[in-house]
Amino acid sequence: MALAAIGFAAETDIDRIKAQIATNEAEADVLKKELAAAVGPEPDPLKTHVELGYIKTTGNTNTKSFSGIINIEKAFGDHLLRFDAEGYYSEDDGKETKNRWKTIGNYDYPETSAWAFNYLLGYERDKFSGFDSQFYTGPGVKWKAIEPPAHQLDLQGNVLYSKDDIEATAGHDSIHDYASFQAKLDYNWQINESFKFIQIASYRVDVDKLENYFVNSKTAVEGKIASIFSLGVSYTIDYKNDAPTDKVRTDKTFLLSLIIDYNPILSF
Structure with missing residues (x-):
């Protein structure tokens, strides 16, 4: 017991x-x-993507080329800000042969929805294209047609006010401002944990003068080599259909770049 x-x-x-x-x-x-x-809730990260490329040769030829691309995204709840910038510079025997850069800002709302209002602001300068500068801005719509993890496809359309500063041909520059429409495709395929395929394409056209249009395309493959570092190979086409008569319409750029992806958590 x-x-x-x-x-x-x-x-x-x-x-x-x-x-x-x-x-x-x-x-x-x-x-x-x-x-x-x-x-x-924990703040959304500041997403940063940087691509850097540099080539220098000496001896029988003396050339140097530099390229830089940066993409930044920051979400504030349903609001998303995107900033993209790229620049290319080349010299051959001390003579400048390429000097081009571009910046584009985007605002999306609501970012958490498949369909979002978008506002775009862009500015470009290309010393050897026949256009001293190009400015364009206006509202539009963004559609997340396919969402991750494996595939991501974003489609965007904007109605824009555009202003082109065309290189001097008779002693003075020519300013052309007009209404335009832009369509853009942004596709990402995460092949596996290490490799990604990217295709970005845009088409911008003068609604009153259809032969005045611009096409940009970037095809790239990225391979991860460390936690935040990757190597990238890209091929870019920049086409201006109504370029000045003494200019080549198509610029093509092949790049091998070191890529840095860093996404810190920041509170504002």
């Missing part, structure tokens, strides 16, 4: 301890939820 009583008491103590542990765990879960509610 005494042993049975001792065994029963021990079982009762074990059950009491288990119940106390369960109560403590439940209280801890409640406390975690209260703390999370007080602190709020």
Whole structure:
């Protein structure tokens, strides 16, 4: 009888301890939820993507080329800001042969929806294209046609006000401002954990002068070599159909780049 009583008491103590542990765990879960509610959701990361390329030759030929591309994204709840910039510079025996750069800003709302309002602002300079500068801005719509993980396809269309500063041909520059429409495709295929295929294409056209249109295309493959570092190979086509008569319409660029992807958590 005494042993049975001792065994029963021990079982009762074990059950009491288990119940106390369960109560403590439940209280801890409640406390975690209260703390999370007080602190709020974790901010979205600042997504940064940088591509750098540099080539220099000496000897029989003296050339140097530099390229830089940066893409930045930051979401604020349903609001998304995107900034893209790229620049290319080349010299051959001390003579400048390429000097082109472009910046584009985008605002999307609501970013969490498949369909979003978009506003675009772009500015370009290309010293050897026949256009001293190009400016364009206007509203549009963005559609997430296919969402990750394996494939991602974004389609975007904008109605724009455009202004081209055309290189001087008779002693003075010519300014051409007009309404235009732009369509853009942005496709990403995550082949596996290490490799990604990218295809970006855009078409911008003067709505009153259809032969005045611009096509940009970038095809790229990226391979990861470390946590934030990758190597990229890309082929870019920049086509201006209504370029000045003494200029080549198509610029083609082949690049091998070091890529840095860094996504810090920042609070604003």
